[in-house]
Amino acid sequence: MAKKAADKKIKVTLVKSPIGAIPKHRKTVEAMGLRKMNHSVELPDNEATRGMVQQVCHLVKVEEL
Numbered sequence: 001m002a003k004k005a006a007d008k009k010i011k012v013t014l015v016k017s018p019i020g021a022i023p024k025h026r027k028t029v030e031a032m033g034l035r036k037m038n039h040s041v042e043l044p045d046n047e048a049t050r051g052m053v054q055q056v057c058h059l060v061k062v063e064e065l
Contacts, residue, residue, distance in 0.1 A: 008045035010053070011063040013038060018059055025056050034060070 014034040018026045032052055033041045042065065043049045053062055 009042045009065045010045045010049065011040055011042050011065055012053060013040040013061045013063075014059060015061045016059045018056075021056075021059065025059065028052050028056050029059060032056075032060075 012032060012034065014029065014037055017037060018029045021029075032043065032049075045064070053060060
């Protein structure tokens with residue numbers, strides 16, 4: 001059975017510390033729910049989430065579920 005677009009999720013893992021990042025990127029990481037290094041969260045795969053991931057792509061690792 002195929003997944004609907006609304007059911008798609010991505011797993012985002014923080015792999016680099018946002019300490020030295022610009023404040024906007026730190027707030028983006030916080031808004032995604034990432035707290036510590038190697039912390040992972042599952043987020044819906046939509047345009048808003050993809051935009052956030054693209055903004056902090058140097059700090060996170062993304063896997064499709």
